Amino acid sequence: MSTTQSDRLRGLLEPLVAAKGLDLEDIELSKAGKRRMLRVIVDSDEGVELDVCAELSREVSDLLDESDVMGEDEYVLEVSSPGADRPLTEHRHYVRATGRLVKFQLTEGGELIARILDVDDEGMDLEVPGVKGRKATARRIAFTDIAKARVEIEFNRKDKKEEEA
8 A cells, every 4th residue: 555545544534533432553455356455453442342343334434435535446444453463563552461461572582471460651561471380470571672572362361350259
């Protein structure tokens, strides 16, 4: 997608998305056969419910129909949340991942898998799980030490509500 079209789409859609209390995470435009696929990715601290995506999709569609930003060619519109496997790139992503297990690729090389306990402006406090019966250890990591980060999917972790019961 050309930078100018991306900027125009972002400028058009960001106020609408923000009015819903959501963050516009990404806009992706790609070829899908003879048509184009426009993916609008939104998120919030509370997550995004399906009904909100459906309502926003209708509003985005109406807004795009009123403008000339997509041109005359056909396109398919998809409004969705980012999904669990998206990379953590913004401060707010780390805040939203508090309590989750994350795989970090470190700038100095190597990787670390740890649970995010707390996030501030400089970095975060982590709990590194113990291996072979050892206790978990605390660790502090600065944002500048992170090359990449992604939430690890946990299928057997108890929900916080279950742990408190």
